Amino acid sequence: MAEPQLTVRDLTVRFPTTRGVVQALNGVNIELEKGQMLGIVGESGSGKSVTAKTLMNLLPRSAEVEGEVIFEGNDVRKLAAEGREHFWGVEMTMVFQDPMTSLNPVKKCGEQIAETLRYHLGRSKKEALEEAVDLLGQVGLPDPAKRVDQYPHELSGGLRQRVVIAMALACQPSLLIADEPTTAVDVTVQRNLLNLLDRLREERGMSMILITHDLGVARGRCDDVAVMYAGRIVERSDTETLFSDSRHPYTDALLRSIPRIEQPSHTRLEPIPGRPPELINPPEQCAYAPRCRFAQADCLEAIPESQGVKGMHEFACFHPANTDRGREALAANVAAGETAAGLPITGYAGGAA
């Protein structure tokens, strides 16, 4: 098999802070084939954005990074050390949740795109502006010839995000990383933006990493989905399998906790108890153990390694959901009334509490 376009191996990121060292990423592994759309889902603080920023070389200097990031044969961290500024923004680009992260409020939209083209690709001023109009048209901005002369504040949030997408695509990247690109917009706008990204990705054969906390977005749009928890990818597989036959108890619990449109009103939800762990001095145990309904004694003694079929369906858990081992663990906990971590589970596992 050909090398994947992107390989992330054992990525670890630590932030020294006054309260202690934050272990933001603890051995993240990612493989991405060319043209693929990978979704990364997880709660606030799980490490989605740190992963993206590491790829984009946007971490603060204080960050301590270990591990490998290989993109189309290049060691990305070496490129960073060599100061290769025409890699980011050209080969690999990023779209953020807030379009104003990328836009300059006092510059016309067209100029900003043109600047990208001039800086990275050495286009003349005139060429660059013409291309900008063309790009704005490609991202579905109505009346692009007029929009190039508008300032960001003259546009709605959805249109601004389109300008940012145009800018990210200007230099024909082969990987686009989008970090919660539609979290701040309404559902009708979200649908249009995601449709646009789908179309552009197909037309250009571009790969994409879509970071989202919205499981529905990942399910609807991605080929593969990785679930992050406490700085690790705890489960990854093709989208269909992840949502229909999940293995990690966290994935399983997340899917049960969200209200679904087809359920009748007042369906009792099954929340995940507790909250995500501190990332300072985490204990040597499964990070999900304190909240996990499956947890057994072994979960408190070691960090589970990734298992399953590499590149197909991988998960890091000693007692995976939807397996005999998982069912046994759950039955034992229900019988005991609590998990090995002391989480009461009577009346919880059955649903209606």
Added chain:
Amino acid sequence: MAGTGRAPLRDDPNVLVTVTDLEVEFPVGKGAVVHAVSGISFDVAEGETLGIVGESGCGKSTVAKSIIRLNSIKSGSVDYQGHDLAQLEGEALRKIRPDLQMIFQDPISSLNPRRKIRDVISEGLAVWGDEQGSWSQDRIEELMLAVGIDPKFGDRRPHQFSGGQCQRIGIARALALDPKVMICDEPVSALDVSVQAQVLNLLEDMKQRYGLTLLFISHDLSVVKNVSDRIIVMYLGKACEIGNADELYENPRHPYTRALLASIPEPAPTVDPSDGDIEGELPSPINPPAGCRFNTRCRHATDICYREEPVMQQVGDQDHYFACHHPVEVAVGL
């Protein structure tokens, strides 16, 4: 008056709050006004949860705030147990205010950061007096337990709690005044998915335990359906559709309701994906379209939609009303 009609108002002795022809405008300088809410009528029965759903800027929060007089009302009435809240002033308003409490989207910043949470929870009692006679440390502890915060943390300050815990504290603070009606404005939108369900279940439990009537505002269609008995769908200051939660999602009649249900990442099975193909941008509420406000984006719009504002009409004899000249026909159920 440019109302979308009073058809959804029920003649039912259990109705606790009735909002009639509510209009709210905000001046934005140079003589311009934002038409935030332009003639909405609805009611809420005791013990019911009414959901209000719609996209940003449609007027959801303005409706909620108008009820408790957090913004001024241009016209219309808000009847609560025989009082028109829109007209009440001074002592009369002060007496009733504790009955209607509100919790907000941003749990952390809605709590005073300098106070101990024990004092945060009792702060409404200090403001609104202790007429319920419920002010005591026991009561505060009971509320903390009820919302799942260990009373031994009563001396901590809000920043020492997570977002989900702060929302619980906000709920306890609202409950301290023994309210009849609780208005929840996007109470779970800022929370992680795993914590959202905890807070939604808590609200449901508190509703049962304290006999509350809820107004629940959210942009999330699945969340709104889960908590509500009835739902109002709003667009640009108007109500498009009102009805029983299950019925409304099962047989959505208004093109905008259908657009919403088709636009969510996992579209509702009751609509066609093409229902989500709505064109263009949200018009400015400073200069909303004449006729039906959805006409600039609606696939079904014809001349009449640009001329005449549609009025709320009932679907058969169901608890289901819509305001549209060309409602989408749905196979009549079962």
